[in-house]
Amino acid sequence: MKILLDRIRALIRRDAVLHDIDDELRSHMEMAADDNRETGMSDEDADRAARTSFGNLGSIKDRAYEVRGGGFMETLLQDLRYGIRLLLKHPGFTLVAVATLAIGIGANTAIFSIVNAVLLRPFPFPQPDQIVMVSEFAGGIVSYPNFADWKDDQNLFASTSAVRSNESFNFTGGGEPERLQGRLVSASFLSTLKVQPFPGRDLVADDDRPGAIPTVLLSHAFWNRRFNADPAIVGKPIMLNNQSYTVVGVLPRDFQFDLDADVTIPIGLSADRFKTRGGDPGVHVVARLLPNATEQQAQAALNVVYARLEHEYPSSNTGRRAYLTPMHEYFVGSARQPLLILLGSVGLVLLIACANVANLLLVRASTRKREISVRVALGASRWRIIRELLTGSLLLSLIGAALGVLLALWGTAFIGRQLPASIPRLAEANVDLRVLLFALGASVLTGLLFGLAPAIQASRLNLTDTLKGGNCGSAGRRQHLNRVLVVCEVALTMTLLVGAGLLIQSFLRVMQVDPGFRSENLLTMQVSVNNPDGNQVGLFFKQLQENIRRLPGVKSVALSNGLPLAGVNHPTYFIEGKPLPKNGAEPPAIRYTVSPGYFQTMGIELVKGRVFTDQDTPTTPAVAVIDEALAQRTFPNEDPIGKRLSQSRDFSSAYEIVGIVRHVEQDDFDQRAFRPPQFYFSFNQISPDQLPGSTRRINLLVRTDVEPTSLTAAVRAEIAGLNKDQAVFNVRTMDDIVSQSVAPRRFSMMLLTVFAVAALMLASIGLYGTMSYAVAQKTSEIGLRIALGAQSQNVLRMVIGEGMKLTLIGVLLGLTASFALTRTMKSLLFGVSTTDPLTFLGITLMLAAVALFACWIPARRATKVVPLVALRYE
Amino acid sequence: MTNPKADLLQGTLDMLILKALSLGPLHGYGIIQRIRRMSGEMMHVEQGALYPALYRIEQRKWVSSKWRHNETGRRAKFYTLTKTGEKQLTEEEASWDRLALVVTRMREAT
Numbered sequence: 001m002k003i004l005l006d007r008i009r010a011l012i013r014r015d016a017v018l019h020d021i022d023d024e025l026r027s028h029m030e031m032a033a034d035d036n037r038e039t040g041m042s043d044e045d046a047d048r049a050a051r052t053s054f055g056n057l058g059s060i061k062d063r064a065y066e067v068r069g070g071g072f073m074e075t076l077l078q079d080l081r082y083g084i085r086l087l088l089k090h091p092g093f094t095l096v097a098v099a100t101l102a103i104g105i106g107a108n109t110a111i112f113s114i115v116n117a118v119l120l121r122p123f124p125f126p127q128p129d130q131i132v133m134v135s136e137f138a139g140g141i142v143s144y145p146n147f148a149d150w151k152d153d154q155n156l157f158a159s160t161s162a163v164r165s166n167e168s169f170n171f172t173g174g175g176e177p178e179r180l181q182g183r184l185v186s187a188s189f190l191s192t193l194k195v196q197p198f199p200g201r202d203l204v205a206d207d208d209r210p211g212a213i214p215t216v217l218l219s220h221a222f223w224n225r226r227f228n229a230d231p232a233i234v235g236k237p238i239m240l241n242n243q244s245y246t247v248v249g250v251l252p253r254d255f256q257f258d259l260d261a262d263v264t265i266p267i268g269l270s271a272d273r274f275k276t277r278g279g280d281p282g283v284h285v286v287a288r289l290l291p292n293a294t295e296q297q298a299q300a301a302l303n304v305v306y307a308r309l310e311h312e313y314p315s316s317n318t319g320r321r322a323y324l325t326p327m328h329e330y331f332v333g334s335a336r337q338p339l340l341i342l343l344g345s346v347g348l349v350l351l352i353a354c355a356n357v358a359n360l361l362l363v364r365a366s367t368r369k370r371e372i373s374v375r376v377a378l379g380a381s382r383w384r385i386i387r388e389l390l391t392g393s394l395l396l397s398l399i400g401a402a403l404g405v406l407l408a409l410w411g412t413a414f415i416g417r418q419l420p421a422s423i424p425r426l427a428e429a430n431v432d433l434r435v436l437l438f439a440l441g442a443s444v445l446t447g448l449l450f451g452l453a454p455a456i457q458a459s460r461l462n463l464t465d466t467l468k469g470g471n472c473g474s475a476g477r478r479q480h481l482n483r484v485l486v487v488c489e490v491a492l493t494m495t496l497l498v499g500a501g502l503l504i505q506s507f508l509r510v511m512q513v514d515p516g517f518r519s520e521n522l523l524t525m526q527v528s529v530n531n532p533d534g535n536q537v538g539l540f541f542k543q544l545q546e547n548i549r550r551l552p553g554v555k556s557v558a559l560s561n562g563l564p565l566a567g568v569n570h571p572t573y574f575i576e577g578k579p580l581p582k583n584g585a586e587p588p589a590i591r592y593t594v595s596p597g598y599f600q601t602m603g604i605e606l607v608k609g610r611v612f613t614d615q616d617t618p619t620t621p622a623v624a625v626i627d628e629a630l631a632q633r634t635f636p637n638e639d640p641i642g643k644r645l646s647q648s649r650d651f652s653s654a655y656e657i658v659g660i661v662r663h664v665e666q667d668d669f670d671q672r673a674f675r676p677p678q679f680y681f682s683f684n685q686i687s688p689d690q691l692p693g694s695t696r697r698i699n700l701l702v703r704t705d706v707e708p709t710s711l712t713a714a715v716r717a718e719i720a721g722l723n724k725d726q727a728v729f730n731v732r733t734m735d736d737i738v739s740q741s742v743a744p745r746r747f748s749m750m751l752l753t754v755f756a757v758a759a760l761m762l763a764s765i766g767l768y769g770t771m772s773y774a775v776a777q778k779t780s781e782i783g784l785r786i787a788l789g790a791q792s793q794n795v796l797r798m799v800i801g802e803g804m805k806l807t808l809i810g811v812l813l814g815l816t817a818s819f820a821l822t823r824t825m826k827s828l829l830f831g832v833s834t835t836d837p838l839t840f841l842g843i844t845l846m847l848a849a850v851a852l853f854a855c856w857i858p859a860r861r862a863t864k865v866v867p868l869v870a871l872r873y874e
Numbered sequence: 875m876t877n878p879k880a881d882l883l884q885g886t887l888d889m890l891i892l893k894a895l896s897l898g899p900l901h902g903y904g905i906i907q908r909i910r911r912m913s914g915e916m917m918h919v920e921q922g923a924l925y926p927a928l929y930r931i932e933q934r935k936w937v938s939s940k941w942r943h944n945e946t947g948r949r950a951k952f953y954t955l956t957k958t959g960e961k962q963l964t965e966e967e968a969s970w971d972r973l974a975l976v977v978t979r980m981r982e983a984t
Contacts, residue, residue: 031903034948
């Protein structure tokens, strides 16, 4: 410890050390003078004698300092200075190496910053580990009455709250009307998360009941945007859906939970919407575990509660259970695997980059061979040489890392823009301390990785050989190391290419899936329904459709409560005359409520029977259209037409099936294992105020002859012409919706492809470098062969053969690794097996072709060797 | 006086310093005096050799140092043999004895 302190002191306070030495020598001199005086010298003589006995004081000081001050830090500085000078002396090498490392470390840092934000960083709530999500149905849905039965049970949770996101509200009164995203929550929502509103107060139990004075919490962003962050808004009313809500508080700026919401409103106000003990409409439930309770204990207690509910409500709760998922797992669990695969892949790229730089260093080391030999001969220790070379390597990797972090800053923003909503919490991705530490760690590790082998190699020089100037000796061993590195590069590249190839294949196949509808030339937008008078709403939409249909360029218009690719809502269906499914075992399905023109406008083909017409009215028998999936599932061997479908077990309201249409794909096209049955009701037979809450947004669909977005303004004008307070939102083309639904898949595919191409480039550069070096080393041999009559063909074959031998070994290793690793990608693939022979073969051929080219250039050069020059070369 | 220092191997100087300090803590000036006395005035170590050697063996933790006042009241840096230093001294003495024995035998053999 003392030595270390001494050395640090030597570095920081060089003067202090020199001073200490000075003092010591002075005291020495004075003692010598004292003794001289004792022998009877005069003061003056005594001093002079003492001084002369010392000889050259300055040189003694210097030598003493060299011992004391020349410690770790001093040497490090020396090595750094030397390293920098070397880098500057070989700008070409430096540029290539630094660029390679910057890309490698930068890409790793960017991906890690995303992994950090999505997977590692805890949610910004106190004790986030205690927060769990409860679900009864797929998709995390819980029936509200069931929840209400146990929400205050002190033995279950410390605190619970229902959450219903993705509600929408019309904000009017004061400026432009705006469609707001809202969430309905229990009064205990914020206290469950342990978050405090400011300014203002939290919701209280009295706000959260039917008939309470309506209250609302604002999001920080909305508060800023519409109220200029004025704290005086607290206590004032705002108009939502033509109803007055009193603002009680503002959520913290960094607050985030599930979907963003501008307004947060007590769910109790609309508790009458959630009367069913089924999943539609349902709520999400967030809960905080009791202090010191484990998830298992809470689950066990919840099982007891559900056993009781089953007993009390056998008709709805038979067989039903609720399950706990840690909040973090619930929100980001699905993103984990793709992200880890990306992180692993980008790590491989960095490894390849390391191998390349190591190769460069090896080649360069050969040019420094003589210099190092001389220093070893003069007594430099082997460790000293290794340390100096390693310092150089670390210097290189740190410069690379610094540039890499800059790249990552840009890359993180870029990736964030590429993938707006598909991965949760992505917006939070940034370069924070942990990311910086990661970059630093990565650079130190890479520096050691690519620096160690060349450094050890260099220090193991056979002195006499090198000094004599022979070109053999250690060159052989270095070549060997070179080759091992190239083989590794090829193997790693192979693995990456196979991974990327499989993803590209999957993507192409996904894009070839027939979605069941035609997305081109289709404009969609959402219009909200607020008017409590159903007849008026019906008239409004009727008029609106007629007006829009008259616009030039419009082929047809339709209304619908939902769109394809939006995923499963949870209505159940029952068929008259069929055995009723058990409670909790109802198949998830999708219900659309559509206008008669929907099938034509969306391009969904009729398979059998008829679709809705204008003759289906509230007074005629209620009719339904089902899709092929429902027909196949429920009527495998009979004709569904004429059968009756209902949403209630008692068939109190039943719909006659009049037609079968094509199945429409959902989610991102890949849920092939399960094709959710779909059924359609006619918009004309349901008054809009009977639509369940989440469907009070009506989608307006316009099929056009022209570029669909060119009609946006005209359609908006028609809407405003009928009702100027009508908010219009989510204006998108159906093509956009489709492309957004495959965005995550495209994203992983693109990134992995970029990584794989980068790897391929690095590996071919590595191969090229190694073969060039081999050719340079063998110039005399080749010259001799040519002089003895070898044809240029033979030379070509010799060099290329050697390069391809390395490639082949690499490819074989890579294939083995791919077989093992692609298994982890299974869930990311679609329509291809993890060992797709076509992909494996194609990638092998491509890699071989690139490798061949990389070897061909140095091979060509070898054939141009002039024998006389080559032989004189030695 | 002939200069035995010229041939003095580094390790030998280290051993002499350690030997001198084995009699008790001492400052640099004192070490030179003590070595001279102990060698029967045969050996004079110069300052220019002593201090680098002292600092080196201090870094190896064979000795530790502290500023103190000497008997005449001057401030001086006193060096003390450490446990490691004692062990080192024993080892070096043993190997020196072996070397001396070998050399003596060789000479007598002629």
